Amino acid sequence: MRALRPEDPESLGGHRLLARLGSGGMGTVYLARGADGTPVALKVIRAEHAADPAFRARFRREVQLARGLVGRWLVPVTAADAEAAAPWLATAFVAGPSLAEAVASLGALPGDTVAVLGARLAQALTEVHAAGLVHRDVKPGNILLALDGPRLIDFGIAQGAGLTVLTAPDAVIGTPGYLAPEQTRVSGDEVAAPSDVFALGCVLAYATTGRRPFGTGDPGAVLYRTVHEEPDVDGLDAVLPPELAGVITACLAKRPAGRPTAAGLREVCEAFAGSGGKGWLPPDALRLVADRSARALDPPPRSPRSPRPPAVTTPPDGAGERPPTRRRALAIGGSAVAAVAASGTAAAVLLTRRDPGGSGAEGQGPTRTIGLQADLSGPLKDVSTAQERGARIAIDAHNARKDVPFRLALTVQDDRGEAGPAEQAARRLLGNPAVCAVIGPNSPAAARVVAPLYAAESMPVFFVSLDRDDAGPDAGQSRTLCMVRAPLSYRQYPVLSFLTRVADSRRTAIVQDAEAASAIHGAVRSLVSSPPNHDVEGKVSVHVMPAARGDFSSVVRTALAGEPQAVVFAGTSPVRAAACARALVEAGFKGARVGFEPAMRPEFLTEAGAAAEGWVFEAPYTEVQSATTKAARAFTAAHRERYGAPPGRWSAEAHDAVGLIAAVLTRFGSRASLTPGEVAEGVFRSSYEGVAKPIRFRTDGTNLLQAEQSAFLYRVDKGAFRYLGRYDQVK
Known part of the structure; x- marks a missing residue:
């Protein structure tokens, strides 16, 4: 919650504006009070979107749909004006964090809280579906946590049966990670009530484990895993009763017919939800709610129109935490x-x-x-x-x-x-x-x-x-x-480029450390599906090193049996990378050896000794003093x-x-x-x-960095990591 700015209006539609709750590309949400003193969240659309007839039609539909929904766990619309120069929508103000913020701040929620969460949200969806609607964007950011239970918000992309979505014909509507397979437009199935149930299953799995069941990263990769891979629900049954864990897992079925209805999910959740009520949240979450409530009761004063701040300059290095006031700094040469x-x-x-x-x-x-x-x-x-x-x-x-x-x-x-x-x-x-x-x-x-x-x-x-x-x-x-x-999901490309263009490896062996993070395992899958020199039938073999073992000799011998021209250590531990390097030297391997940046640490050099020489590592940062620009x-x-x-x-x-x-x-x-x-x-x-x-x-709506020129290669030379340059320029 932040102070109103000088350009913000004093009131809108009979509501007195008190503070800013948030602002983004679509518009601004204000904390406001109606004529009767009731606090509301007032959403105002930015002028450039209001000038777009298609966007205005979508907003008009949002208002119409939201006004027809009055369930207890849905946030009611109190007023709206879709025809105003700056269209706006007022809803009841919920003094609580989103589920996304709560899990990010506090971690996974207790099992009894998840049961109440599931029961109440399933009830909300039951009412939405009974009205002939599909929400289409059930996700943690659209769920607010209040003292008496959760609230489902944001019906901006909800759709009734037979309605046309106001967007491009090949667009994906919703949020990757919470989209059902049919919403990706890959399977061709109709988006209907089971799609919301799938999303709610993802939400409940996330609330229970703190992880998205189909992972994170590049949106395209998340959508691919949603359609083709099984969800990650490890730990679900360790927190929840087997029947409740089972019905949440069933919500994640690939085919809509395999999922329970919202009413069926509600029935199972309520069996384990207890009385719910105001004691449904853990103490740490209650403190978040209390903080929001206190801030709503005492909003910050409006910013003055012509403040004159004190002179502000850079403090000296090493000053630790600095107070808001600052001294003037001397200009450098x-x-x-x-x-x-x-x-x-x-x-x-x-x-x-x-x-x-x-x-x-x-x-x-x-x-x-x-x-x-x-x-x-x-x-x-x-x-x-x-x-x-x-x-x-x-x-x-x-x-x-x-x-x-x-x-x-x-x-x-x-x-x-x-x-x-x-x-x-x-x-x-x-x-x-x-x-x-x-x-x-x-x-x-x-x-x-x-x-x-x-x-x-x-x-x-x-x-x-x-x-x-x-x-x-x-x-x-x-x-x-x-x-x-460059994102972690990009790290296989420098390795692929080096092995193809520089090492010219037609047979590549990957020693995959079971201790490695999931991002490394994802890079391994990419190298397998698109191996070095794939245009001339390049081949990749994968050899898993168990986490409990420290001697790489056996795995290395198996990997070298296929006579590879290059070996990739797919792990993050510099000590285990060094053990792999020593095993390769002992086995007499002379080909290219490549690793990933997390293992590129001084410990690798000290532990591997002479066996480290010649190893090549990808990295997302440059050594600018070695660059020539x-x-x-x-x-x-x-x-x-x-x-x-x-x-x-x-x-x-x-x-x-x-x-x-x-x-x-x-x-x-x-x-x-x-x-x-x-x-x-x-x-x-x-x-x-x-x-x-x-x-x-990128201009595809993801706002991700175009990573093609953002990754680099290093090689161990005389006991040190030497900068080779941008990966696509290394010869």
């Missing part, structure tokens, strides 16, 4: 200016979100602030420090220019890589009205907690070193999460001048994140007001030539 100019940020400026009239240094306009949240005092201290330094070079180089209309600043929050401090750090950044974008965090524990917080406030947040999946299974729903590194040389020189050392891992990537933010905000000029949602929209429509790599995003 000409080499840093050259770094910015070479990397395409010649006119980089940042706008504050609530500073229509403030000013910074004389003749340079107001100061604009970027937040950086990172683990600066825990196990990721070195990586975090490198990212902070890269960001500071980009910002200070901008401030050294004399012709810029804005000064830039960096405010840093140390979250120690832990959930509790991470939430506090995020709330401090969100509470700072000068912050217009956030870089970080860089630990999965922190990301899972803060991603929903930033998404709820439409704050653009940039993952530099983390993968999108590190923010939790629902991170793909965020429209403001910007991932500027003008921008890379300038950035390296600036880093050496300021810090007395070459840039560390992920430093250049953080530098480029600042450059991307600056390039986007430059387009808004000196506009007095700018929302975080507008910044995020601009990011995904942008491209940027960075020091580390070009940054461009």
Whole structure:
């Protein structure tokens, strides 16, 4: 919940606006009060969408459908105007978190809570289906948790029997991971009530285990697994009674006829739900509800129209957690200016979100602030420090220019890589009205907690070193999460390229470590389905190394029996990768040896010794000091001048994140007001030539990074990892 902005109206349709609940590409949702004092959530559509006749027709249909639904576990519509210049819809305000936010913050829910959740949501769907409707987008983000039970919201893509969906004929409607197989348009089956039951089964499995049953990652891959693979429901029967676990699993049947009805699911869930009522949520979830309720009773005051903030500059390195006030920073020398100019940020400026009239240094306009949240005092201290330094070079180089209309600043929050401090750090950044974008965090524990917080406030947040999946299974729903590194699902392509173009391997053996994460196993499946040199009948064999064993000799002998020309270690442990390397040397193997980045650590070098020589690893980050471009040389020189050392891992990537933010905000000029949602929209429509790599995003609606030029190769040479270059340019 954030303060109203100067441009927000005082009232709308007889409702007094109190605060912003969220803002994104479709519009803004406000907390408001009706004439009788009742709080409502008021959804206002953005003007550009309201001007689209098809979108307006869809919104009109949403209003009509939602007004006809009055079940207890559905959120009632209290008022609407689909014909207004800015169409709006008011619903009862539910003072509770979404299921997605609760699971991301607290983890999986207890079995009795899941039973109540299933019973109430199944009842809601029974009423929806009895009205002749299909919701079509049942997912954790559309389920709110209240004291007396859950609420199902958002009927924006609901459809009645015989109605035509207002979208492209080949579009997939809904959210991958919660779509039934028939909704992917692969099977050709009609989308009907069983599709909602499938989605509810996915929701209940997610609430019970904390995992999506069909995984996360690239939407196309998720849809493929939904249609062709069995769901991951491991652990379901360890939490739930067998009958309840069984009916949830039955909801995930591929064919609609194999699923229970919503009424049947409700009956089974109610048998284990007990009395439900206000005691249905665990204590931690109750605290989330209480927090929402308290904030609704005391909304923040409207932002003033012409605030004049204090001068804001970058604090010194190593200051740990910084308070909101900041000292002015000294501009760095000409080499840093050259770094910015070479990397395409010649006119980089940042706008504050609530500073229509403030000013910074004389003749340079107001100061604009970027937040950086990172683990600066825990196990990721070195990586975090490198990212902070890269960001500071980009910002200070901008401030050294004399012709810029804005000064830039960096405010840093140390979250120690832990959930509790991470939430506090995020709330401090969100509470700072000068912050217009956030870089970080860089630990999965922190990301899972803060991603929903930033998404709820439409704050653009940039993952530099983390993968999108590190923010939790629902991170793909965020429209403001910007991932500027190649995703884990892309890591097989550098390996495939190297083995095909450089090693020319026609027979490749994969030693698959059973201890490896699922992303590595996914890469193995991709290499099997599309092997190196597949156009000349290249072949791949897979040999699994059990997790409990540490001696790779037997597995390696089996792998080498097929006389492969290359061996891939598909694992994440540098120690186990070293054991595999030693076994290959002992067996006399002389061919190419390839591994994945998680194993590319100093432990691999020390444990493998001479057996490490020649190994090649893929990685999503560059070694900028080894690159030959003008921008890379300038950035390296600036880093050496300021810090007395070459840039560390992920430093250049953080530098480029600042450059991307600056390039986007430059387009808004000196506009007095700018929302975080507008910044995020601009990011995904942008491209940027960075020091580390070009940054461009897919235009298929996923907002994912175009990863083709974002992966690199390293080789062990004389006991060190030597940078080879971008994978598609290595010869």
